[in-house]
Amino acid sequence: MTRRSVQVRRVLELAAEEAGLLGHRYVGPEHVVLGVLRDGTGGAARVLRGRGVDLEAARAALRRLAERGVVPGPRPSDAELLGTLGIDLDAVRRNAEQAFGAQALGRAIGEATRARRGGVGRVPRTPLRGPPVFWVQATYHAEVQAKALGREQVGSELLLLGVVVDAQTPWPRCMSNRWNRRLRASVGLPDGYQGVAGPLLGALGVDLDELRGALLAEFQQAVR
Amino acid sequence: MGETASSEVTRVAAATSSQDPEVGLAAVAALRGLVEVLEAVQVQNARGKGWSWQAIAARLGVTKQAVHKKYAGRRFGFGRERG
Numbered sequence A: 001m002t003r004r005s006v007q008v009r010r011v012l013e014l015a016a017e018e019a020g021l022l023g024h025r026y027v028g029p030e031h032v033v034l035g036v037l038r039d040g041t042g043g044a045a046r047v048l049r050g051r052g053v054d055l056e057a058a059r060a061a062l063r064r065l066a067e068r069g070v071v072p073g074p075r076p077s078d079a080e081l082l083g084t085l086g087i088d089l090d091a092v093r094r095n096a097e098q099a100f101g102a103q104a105l106g107r108a109i110g111e112a113t114r115a116r117r118g119g120v121g122r123v124p125r126t127p128l129r130g131p132p133v134f135w136v137q138a139t140y141h142a143e144v145q146a147k148a149l150g151r152e153q154v155g156s157e158l159l160l161l162g163v164v165v166d167a168q169t170p171w172p173r174c175m176s177n178r179w180n181r182r183l184r185a186s187v188g189l190p191d192g193y194q195g196v197a198g199p200l201l202g203a204l205g206v207d208l209d210e211l212r213g214a215l216l217a218e219f220q221q222a223v224r
Numbered sequence B: 001m002g003e004t005a006s007s008e009v010t011r012v013a014a015a016t017s018s019q020d021p022e023v024g025l026a027a028v029a030a031l032r033g034l035v036e037v038l039e040a041v042q043v044q045n046a047r048g049k050g051w052s053w054q055a056i057a058a059r060l061g062v063t064k065q066a067v068h069k070k071y072a073g074r075r076f077g078f079g080r081e082r083g
Helices: A006-021 A029-039 A042-050 A055-067 A078-084 A089-100 A102-113 A136-148 A156-168 A178-186 A197-203 A208-223 B003-015 B021-048 B053-060 B064-071
Strands: none
Touching: A006 A029, A006 A156, A029 A042, A029 A055, A029 A136, A029 A156, A029 A197, A042 A156, A042 A208, A055 A197, A078 A089, A078 B021, A089 A102, A089 B021, A102 B021, A136 A156, A156 A197, A156 A208, A197 A208, B021 B053, B021 B064, B053 B064
C-alpha cells in the first residue's frame, strides 16, 4: 500500500482550487499540472519550470483549450445554479448535517449517486458532494511507478510522472461505461474525454517522453 | 474560490437569465441531485425509526414497490432495527 505525501495531498487540493478558478466543475489531470505549478515547491515543479512552464502560461494554455472546445468553458457552480432557484446550498447542507449527522448524510450521498444494475432514479452526482475527480488514473500510475521503484510513498515527482503516463495511456474500458459517460456529460466534458494533460503540456512545448525521463532523473537525485 | 474566476463565473450566471436553457436545465439537474440525497437520508431515517416501506411510500407519494426497489437491501443502514 503506497501512501501519498503531504505535498501530493496539497497539490491535489490546489488542483481542485485551480479547476474552480477556471470555472471547471470537475478536476482532471490537467488541473493536477496546474496544482504542481501552484504549489511551486518540490522536484516536479522544478522540472516544469526548467522547461519554461509557469503557472500563468499553463492557465492560459488550458483556457485556450477551453476556447477550442477540448474542455468546457467556465460554467456556473452548483451553488450559483441553485441560487437562481432561490435555494441556499450551504443552508441545505448545514440543516441536513445538523439533523442527521455528517455520517448519515455521507451514506445518503453514496446511496443517491451509486451506480446500480436496476438504475432507478439515480443521479450521476450531487451538489452536496465536491466536483468529480478524473485524476484517479494518474494517481494509479503514480502508485505503480512508486512500487516499481520500491518506494512506499508517492511524492510530487511521481505524481506528475503518473500524469504523464496517464496522458500516454488510453483509459481502461470501465471508464467509459454508461454511468461514467453520464457523469462526464453532466460537467460538460466531451464524450471522448480522457484527460487533457497531454495536449496541455504539448501546447506548452513540453515533450512527454523527455519530461518522463527528466522526472525519473529528478526522482533518483532526490532519493540519493 | 479566487476573486478573478468567481467574478468571471458570476458574470456568466448574471448575463444569462434562467430563461436560458443552458442555466435553467443545469439548475434543475443540480436540484435533482439535491432531492435524491435528501430523499435517501429521510428514508434511511424513517427506516431507522421502524417505519414500514408502505408508510414511507405513502408519504413520498409513490408505490411501496417503488421505494422498496430503490432503497431496500441491507447496505447503508436502510434495514429496520439495526444492531
